[in-house]
Amino acid sequence: MQETAAHDRPRWWTELLLIVVVYAAYTGGRLLVRGDESTAVDHGLAILRAEKLLHLNAEHPLNRLFTEHAWLGIPADFAYASLHYLVTPAVLVWLFRRRPVRYRAARTWLMLSTLLGLAGFTLMPTCPPRLLDAGHGFIDTMGQYSAYGWWGEEASAPRGLGGMTNQFAAMPSLHVGWALWCGVMLWRHGRTPLLKSLGVAYPLITTFVVMGTANHYFLDAVAGAAVMTVGALLTRPFMVLAGRVRGRFAPVNGRTKSVVVGGVVSAGCETSAGERFPGQRTRTNASASDSTDAGNGAAAVIDADADAGDGSPAAAR
Incomplete structure (x- = not known):
């Protein structure tokens, strides 16, 4: 006996409402857990020391490359300020329309990982490289090239709204985490070589962008990938539990x-x-x-x- 596809297909309005609620909780949570500036700076410097000890400090050479060559730095700033908010919803809509059977698990994975990331911001507020003292050798490319885009010098938010963002929400990097999710979805469910190639390229490019613009450390990117991994492991148990709860309270x-x-x-x-x-x-x-x-x-x-x-x-x- 075959499954009824129409019965299993999620409703777009309930999905939209769920995504809006989760994203609002995520954004509001980031604003509420800004963290103490001195603590955030200490965490940032501790990450930098750990990277130097492990010879993983790729941020400095990338940041110099982006600040010395505008043809690299300006597109990188545009990518940092926009793709995070455009590509992820686009992949969600693509999955909803073209792969409805896979959509619920993919959406649940993304949302669980995002909430885990919020827990990371709460437990470890971290000053990004661009906000460290200039003596540490980082230049804020978003500030350097702010005349070319809509963002201001405070953050990637539109001018005048920088104060409404949590600039110490660097650990883990959900720019990298969400890009990794998009990459996995494109690789797993894309049917053309182009989509699969984009699935590999997008998270790699995002990792270079977040470090070159001095918005994240390399270990932030590693933590973003780790959060997505934990979210993936929790997805199936969460869906099983949610199914049992729905079954218990579903009317007959x-x-x-x-x-x-x-x-x-x-x-x-x-x-x-x-x-x-x-x-x-x-x-x-x-x-x-x-x-x-x-x-x-x-x-x-x-x-x-x-x-x-x-x-x-x-x-x-």
Whole structure:
């Protein structure tokens, strides 16, 4: 028996409302957990020291490259300020329309990881490289090239709205995390070489952009990937739990049709109060149809609309 695609397809208005609520909670949470500036600076310097110790400090050479060459720095700033908010919704819509069976799990993965990222901002407010003292050798390319875009010198937000952003929400980097999610979706569900290539290129380019513009450390990017990994591991258990909760509180409306496969009533089919599943056909009542159905392995769909008090079996069709 095949699944009914129309029944499983999510409703666009409920999905839009859910995404708006989660994103509003994420944005509001970022503003509420700004963190202390001195603590954020200490965390940023600790990350920088750890990277130097591990010889992972790629931010300085990339930042010098972007500040010395405007043809690299300006597109990088545009990418940082826009793609995060354009590509991710576009991939969500693409999945909703073209891969509806995969959409719910993908959406759940993204949202769980985003909430985990918010927990990271709360527990470890981190000053990005661009806000460290100039003696540490970083230049804010968003400020350097602010005349070319809509952003101001405070952040990638539009001019005058920099104060409405949490500039210490650097660890983990959800720019990298969301880009990794997009890349996995394009690679896994894209059917053309172009989409698969974009799935590989987009998270890599994003990682270089966030470091070259001095918005994130390399370890921020690693943490963003780690958050997405944990979110992926939690997705299936979360969906199973959510399904059980929905099943427990879902109303049973009227009479339903039940499916019998090999004599076993399929899970998920319920009857209204006082109604029972009809008994299987007896040999006497079913002798004529048994000879026809014996070679037919298809499941029999039994109509449960027979009267609850009527002892006669429902007609099979």
